[in-house]
Amino acid sequence: xxxxxxxxxxxxxxxxxxxxxxxxxxxxxxxxxxxxxxxxxxxxxxxxxxxxxxxxxxxxxxxxxxxxxxxxxxxxxxxxxxxxxxxxxxxxxxxxxxxxxxxxxxxxxxxxxxxxxxxxxxxxxxxxxxxxxxxxxxxxxxxxxxxxxxxxxxxxxxxxxxxxxxxxxxxxxxxxxxxxxxxxxxxxxxxxxxxxxxxxxxxxxxxxxxxxxxxxxxxxxxxxxxxxxxxxxxxxxxxxxxxxxxxxxxxxxxxxxxxxxxxxxxxxxxxxxxxxxxxxxxxxxxxxxxxxxxxxxxxxxxxxxxxxxxxxxxxxxxxxxxxxxxxxxxxxxxxxxxxxxxxxxxxxxxxxxxxx
Numbered sequence: 001x002x003x004x005x006x007x008x009x010x011x012x013x014x015x016x017x018x019x020x021x022x023x024x025x026x027x028x029x030x031x032x033x034x035x036x037x038x039x040x041x042x043x044x045x046x047x048x049x050x051x052x053x054x055x056x057x058x059x060x061x062x063x064x065x066x067x068x069x070x071x072x073x074x075x076x077x078x079x080x081x082x083x084x085x086x087x088x089x090x091x092x093x094x095x096x097x098x099x100x101x102x103x104x105x106x107x108x109x110x111x112x113x114x115x116x117x118x119x120x121x122x123x124x125x126x127x128x129x130x131x132x133x134x135x136x137x138x139x140x141x142x143x144x145x146x147x148x149x150x151x152x153x154x155x156x157x158x159x160x161x162x163x164x165x166x167x168x169x170x171x172x173x174x175x176x177x178x179x180x181x182x183x184x185x186x187x188x189x190x191x192x193x194x195x196x197x198x199x200x201x202x203x204x205x206x207x208x209x210x211x212x213x214x215x216x217x218x219x220x221x222x223x224x225x226x227x228x229x230x231x232x233x234x235x236x237x238x239x240x241x242x243x244x245x246x247x248x249x250x251x252x253x254x255x256x257x258x259x260x261x262x263x264x265x266x267x268x269x270x271x272x273x274x275x276x277x278x279x280x281x282x283x284x285x286x287x288x289x290x291x292x293x294x295x296x297x298x299x300x301x302x303x304x305x306x307x308x309x310x311x312x313x314x315x316x317x318x319x320x321x322x323x324x325x326x327x328x329x330x331x332x333x334x335x336x337x338x339x340x341x342x343x344x345x346x347x348x349x350x351x352x353x354x355x356x
Contacts, residue, residue: 089138171339
């Protein structure tokens with residue numbers, strides 16, 4: 001029995017994967033520039049201004065510097081795992097983008113449907129949590145394989161923090177899944193079509209505001225962003241789990257954080273803020289060519305994503321770092337009970353108001 005391969009489908013997916021991967025790296029690269037500019041505005045200074053107009057070439061200069069620096073592998077390190085750590089961190093950061101629906105399907109003149117999503121799997125949320133759970137191994141391997149006590153302490157902090165906040169994040173999403181009845185991100189986006197329907201908002205944020213707040217706080221902790229940056233507390237642990245790294249191994253760890261921030265922002269926009277949906281989209285779709293409508297939808301999702309990235313940056317340069325006991329108390333004694341209460345309230349509302 002011959003296996004028939006749809007080569008057009010394979011080419012479509014390879015092109016989409018390349019665009020998403022290169023786009024993620026581009027966004028991550030210029031997110032470093034954006035963060036320095038946001039910090040400069042909040043601290044009443046200029047930020048990057050020398051390398052190119054408005055400092056736009058600064059990320060290219062930083063990347064070139066990382067490429068040109070000497071590669072150092074400590075003699076006392078476990079060499080294979082030391083090299084594997086940053087690669088695993090970058091791999092898991094990139095894998096999560098596979099299930100994000102970046103826009104509506106594009107139908108060609110011949111009737112072929114091109115989906116702007118690498119993989120529309122019916123267990124997308126489960127896949128997300130599986131990959132996110134693997135991400136902490138990159139941090140743990142880097143800290144342990146360095147054979148540096150400060151790096152090891154940092155990686156242990158990061159692992160316990162990730163475990164603590166993944167629980168509350170999962171419980172917050174369970175309430176959302178009870179509401180949507182699906183694990184597929186494509187279906188969740190389609191349920192949020194437009195902005196208003198049957199006398200109420202379609203976006204899940206208006207149906208699960210507490211769930212979104214819990215998810216956002218947990219996502220900030222999962223990203224090791226301030227005020228949850230205990231794994232990279234310079235004043236306590238010298239530098240963190242990547243203290244012994246240099247050149248592009250260090251660059252992979254730094255890039256993976258910004259790629260994770262970009263993809264997490266895209267997930268929050270997809271799950272709670274309608275994804276590529278926007279008000280009056282049906283009227284827009286009827287008045288413009290299909291490819292223009294698809295481009296507008298992709299632009300809407302990117303605008304929402306960039307909005308969340310800026311919010312992460314504002315929080316970093318506004319709030320001070322938690323103490324570690326405060327970090328754990330917030331996760332175990334505040335967010336998990338709140339997520340359970342939110343889940344119970346959601347179940348009660350669905351039972352008494354929608355199942356009659």
